[in-house]
Amino acid sequence: MEVFFQTLVGGLGFGAVYALVAMGFSLVYRTMGLVNFAHGQVVMIGAYAASTFYMSAHVPFFVSIPVAMLVTGLIGLVIERVLRPLENKDFDLMLIGTIGFGMVLESLATITWGATGHAVPSPVDTAPLDLFGIRLRTYSLVVLGIAALATVALVLFLQRTKRGAAMQAVAMDHEAATAVGIHVGRSNAIAFAIGAGLAALAGALVAPMLYVNPTLGGSLGIKGFAAAILGGFGNIPGAIVGGIAIGLLDSYAAGRFQAYSELVVFLVFTVIIMIRPTGLFGERTVNRA
Amino acid sequence: MRYRIGAFAVLGIAAWFLPYGLGPYGIHVVDIAVVFALLAVGLGLAMGVGGQINLAQVAFFGVSSYAVAILTTRAGFGFWTSAVLALVAAALVGVFVGIPALRMQSHYLGIVTLGLALAFTNWVTNSTITGGADGISGIPIPPLFGIDLSSEYLYYYVELIVFGLALGFAGFVAHTGLGRRMRAMRDDSLAAGAVGAPVPVLRMTAFVLASLYGGVAGVLYAGLVRYVAPETFSIANMFLLLAMVIIGGRQSILGCVVGAVALSLLREVLIDFSVYAQLGFGVVVVLMVVLAPTGLAGIPARITRVVRRRRTAEHHATLRPFAPASAPTDGGTGAGLAISGISKQFRGLKALQDVSMSVAPGEIRGVVGPNGSGKTTLFNIVSGIYTVSAGSASVDGTVVTGRRPHQLSRLGLARTFQNLRLFGQMTVLDNVLVALDRSSMWAAWRYPLWPFGILRAERDLRVRAGRLLDQFGLTDFADAAPKSLPYGIQRRLEIARAMATGPRLLLLDEPAAGLNGEEVGQLSEIVRSIRDSGVTVVLIEHNMGLVMSLCDRVTVLASGGVIADGTPAEVAVLPKVIEAYLGDSMNTNDIAAEVSP
Numbered sequence: 001m002e003v004f005f006q007t008l009v010g011g012l013g014f015g016a017v018y019a020l021v022a023m024g025f026s027l028v029y030r031t032m033g034l035v036n037f038a039h040g041q042v043v044m045i046g047a048y049a050a051s052t053f054y055m056s057a058h059v060p061f062f063v064s065i066p067v068a069m070l071v072t073g074l075i076g077l078v079i080e081r082v083l084r085p086l087e088n089k090d091f092d093l094m095l096i097g098t099i100g101f102g103m104v105l106e107s108l109a110t111i112t113w114g115a116t117g118h119a120v121p122s123p124v125d126t127a128p129l130d131l132f133g134i135r136l137r138t139y140s141l142v143v144l145g146i147a148a149l150a151t152v153a154l155v156l157f158l159q160r161t162k163r164g165a166a167m168q169a170v171a172m173d174h175e176a177a178t179a180v181g182i183h184v185g186r187s188n189a190i191a192f193a194i195g196a197g198l199a200a201l202a203g204a205l206v207a208p209m210l211y212v213n214p215t216l217g218g219s220l221g222i223k224g225f226a227a228a229i230l231g232g233f234g235n236i237p238g239a240i241v242g243g244i245a246i247g248l249l250d251s252y253a254a255g256r257f258q259a260y261s262e263l264v265v266f267l268v269f270t271v272i273i274m275i276r277p278t279g280l281f282g283e284r285t286v287n288r289a
Numbered sequence: 290m291r292y293r294i295g296a297f298a299v300l301g302i303a304a305w306f307l308p309y310g311l312g313p314y315g316i317h318v319v320d321i322a323v324v325f326a327l328l329a330v331g332l333g334l335a336m337g338v339g340g341q342i343n344l345a346q347v348a349f350f351g352v353s354s355y356a357v358a359i360l361t362t363r364a365g366f367g368f369w370t371s372a373v374l375a376l377v378a379a380a381l382v383g384v385f386v387g388i389p390a391l392r393m394q395s396h397y398l399g400i401v402t403l404g405l406a407l408a409f410t411n412w413v414t415n416s417t418i419t420g421g422a423d424g425i426s427g428i429p430i431p432p433l434f435g436i437d438l439s440s441e442y443l444y445y446y447v448e449l450i451v452f453g454l455a456l457g458f459a460g461f462v463a464h465t466g467l468g469r470r471m472r473a474m475r476d477d478s479l480a481a482g483a484v485g486a487p488v489p490v491l492r493m494t495a496f497v498l499a500s501l502y503g504g505v506a507g508v509l510y511a512g513l514v515r516y517v518a519p520e521t522f523s524i525a526n527m528f529l530l531l532a533m534v535i536i537g538g539r540q541s542i543l544g545c546v547v548g549a550v551a552l553s554l555l556r557e558v559l560i561d562f563s564v565y566a567q568l569g570f571g572v573v574v575v576l577m578v579v580l581a582p583t584g585l586a587g588i589p590a591r592i593t594r595v596v597r598r599r600r601t602a603e604h605h606a607t608l609r610p611f612a613p614a615s616a617p618t619d620g621g622t623g624a625g626l627a628i629s630g631i632s633k634q635f636r637g638l639k640a641l642q643d644v645s646m647s648v649a650p651g652e653i654r655g656v657v658g659p660n661g662s663g664k665t666t667l668f669n670i671v672s673g674i675y676t677v678s679a680g681s682a683s684v685d686g687t688v689v690t691g692r693r694p695h696q697l698s699r700l701g702l703a704r705t706f707q708n709l710r711l712f713g714q715m716t717v718l719d720n721v722l723v724a725l726d727r728s729s730m731w732a733a734w735r736y737p738l739w740p741f742g743i744l745r746a747e748r749d750l751r752v753r754a755g756r757l758l759d760q761f762g763l764t765d766f767a768d769a770a771p772k773s774l775p776y777g778i779q780r781r782l783e784i785a786r787a788m789a790t791g792p793r794l795l796l797l798d799e800p801a802a803g804l805n806g807e808e809v810g811q812l813s814e815i816v817r818s819i820r821d822s823g824v825t826v827v828l829i830e831h832n833m834g835l836v837m838s839l840c841d842r843v844t845v846l847a848s849g850g851v852i853a854d855g856t857p858a859e860v861a862v863l864p865k866v867i868e869a870y871l872g873d874s875m876n877t878n879d880i881a882a883e884v885s886p
Contacts, residue, residue: 083575092340093578094578096574097579099574100571100572100573100578105571106567107567107571259414262411266407270401273393274392277397
């Protein structure tokens with residue numbers, strides 16, 4: 001029982017990170033129907049940017065995060081601008097285009113920071129809390145807290161601001177949105193930038209938990225992606241539930257199957273998605289003939 | 290065509306003499322490039338022809354390489370026995386990876402296949418049977434009638450022959466019935482099902498073909514390098530392979546080969562700057578999808594298009610008049626349609642409630658009603674796109690609800706779509722050919738075993754397609770892309786495509802939408818002629834003039850239920866209908882005057 005809870009708690013920290021990655025995916029997907037396969041690489045750039053500022057410029061960790069978010073936000077703008085001619089035309093091509101961007105970002109990271117990567121010391125180094133015999137890493141709590149704050153901020157932005165409402169309108173019908181005077185391109189660009197910013201937040205938070213290297217994006221991105229699909233693509237609360245679910249599955253598989261955890265996670269994911277292709281909270285889309 | 294054969298011959302000869310000009314390292318690089326070319330052809334078949342995003346191609350490659358390695362070194366099988374078993378294993382994995390494609394498409398499929406590829410790498414790096422991160426060495430040299438295949442020069446010729454056969458087969462599949470059905474599915478899976486292409490089987494076929502090419506590549510790789518390790522089958526290589534296919538042109542088999550060979554060689558040239566090479570490939574992929582989505586293979590066509598546009602002022606193609614068929618083709622009068630008690634709910638929304646109607650053989654039936662009254666939903670149910678919540682429909686006594694669209698197409702049911710669903714990246718001729726092709730998927734056994742049968746059937750189809758295009762006056766547009774044609778011609782093409790399936794019951798969903806007055810007149814003539822040739826016609830239409838003059842009987846739907854059923858003259862004067870259709874304050878004398886003779 002104790003092992004079970006320990007695994008559960010261990011999965012929560014990563015789950016929060018996956019949830020942030022999934023939220024970025026979902027935000028971009030719901031506004032422009034595009035799945036950004038470079039998202040994982042943006043997370044990796046965010047992790048590098050934050051940890052580099054933190055370790056070499058000796059700024060506090062929580063100051064380096066906004067800087068990293070700015071950097072990736074700009075990258076997001078560039079990706080969106082380059083792929084804009086394909087928007088609402090050919091999603092498969094856009095998907096491949098983002099894979100191309102992923103390759104570019106990964107090689108740029110290797111050129112800038114080298115192929116070996118670096119470890120990042122935890123910015124919160126207090127002893128783990130002991131709660132009924134379960135050890136809680138303080139840093140995991142910090143991650144959970146920040147992820148929750150980011151979620152609330154995103155939801156408020158989407159629901160309470162004019163810009164957010166405009167993005168929702170574009171998501172529902174980009175032609176109608178154009179007709180009422182919304183600049184669809186700009187709205188998409190902002191969605192992309194925010195998504196990339198969330199990626200940097202996820203990357204920065206995960207940096208002290210993992211070893212930061214250029215291939216970090218691959219598995220983080222795919223797991224975040226799996227989380228987004230599991231929660232129902234485009235659904236923000238779903239992304240959080242999906243993220244936590246993948247985090248727990250990951251942590252459980254790591255405990256039970258050790259090195260084979262990735263294999264188990266993806267097989268389980270495939271089976272779930274076969275049974276419910278629309279995810280847990282996704283809307284059933286109807287083919288309109 | 291003659292030029293093409295000549296070019297192939299020249300390339301073949303050049304490839305045959307290539308090793309004489311290469312050093313030992315050069316030939317190794319070329320041998321590896323051939324393996325990648327095979328992989329790229331498989332990926333091109335799945336992605337470019339079949340439209341299935343497949344990011345597990347390296348896993349197919351890996352499964353077969355590892356199968357050869359394990360079976361030869363650990364189980365003691367001979368190389369060629371292992372090779373055959375490895376192909377079987379790759380095909381089985383292809384089926385397994387393809388199963389998700391039955392339920393999801395596009396990016397979902399991309400992530401699932403990528404996840405499965407990662408699962409495969411995870412397994413090979415950790416399992417003891419695969420030798421973990423060290424891989425497996427000591428794969429025996431493939432024996433071949435005493436030819437020493439440890440020489441990479443001689444191995445090159447084995448590869449070349451296998452590759453030539455594989456390339457020929459891929460081209461053959463892509464340009465005949467099977468490939469045409471796959472392209473139709475890629476362009477519009479709903480419409481492909483409606484013209485009789487079995488979409489689920491085709492999706493699996495795309496994955497099995499991809500996995501077989503991956504399998505052949507894996508066997509050749511194992512025999513060439515005689516050592517397998519996880520990094521060969523990494524995601525980075527998957528993306529490299531994707532770059533090859535995109536840069537070369539995914540919809541062209543030759544383009545995939547060009548891309549694969551070019552990038553393999555470039556990668557070797559830039560081996561000391563591999564990171565910069567990856568950066569460059571990524572940049573080129575991004576530029577390609579934005580600027581030249583058809584890849585290198587599409588560039589000649591684009592150039593000729595520009596040149597031709599400059600040279601000839603305008604292409605003088607004209608829509609010829611429709612030529613009515615002389616007599617009923619099989620003497621039949623069409624099929625009767627009986628709908629009884631159909632209800633359809635989308636979550637809370639009741640789109641149809643207890644709808645019943647029956648259409649007699651040889652009738653032209655109009656279905657009218659305000660927008661949102663459930664007309665198209667009814668068509669979607671009858672044509673197998675939706676399932677029903679309750680009730681059933683039958684055509685000539687055969688229950689059609691609960692069957693897939695392609696099965697219904699075989700029963701003699703055809704339809705058109707409200708918003709036009711032509712196969713956008715295929716020519717007009719191909720659009721018709723897909724529908725004319727009534728062969729069962731079982732007939733695909735002839736592809737490996739009796740290709741001449743396929744060619745003969747192909748020739749026969751083309752003759753019939755020519756006749757059909759002639760009849761519909763579309764001959765001048767046979768090679769045009771549907772999207773480049775005026776709207777009225779596209780509408781007519783859609784009817785021609787539906788008629789190509791040889792239906793006994795034809796459902797037309799708003800066939801007059803967007804047509805001008807003259808075209809509506811032609812449509813009316815076409816529909817009558819179709820009925821006279823022995824086909825029952827049901828049409829949804831908002832053009833009341835057309836409905837009133839054309840239809841034998843009219844069914845009126847409102848808010849998901851039938852509110853009237855009768856001859857046009859009877860229906861048009863019913864107060865209920867007038868209220869539902871026009872609102873109660875409208876002056877209805879005009880319509881009444883138009884209808885009464």
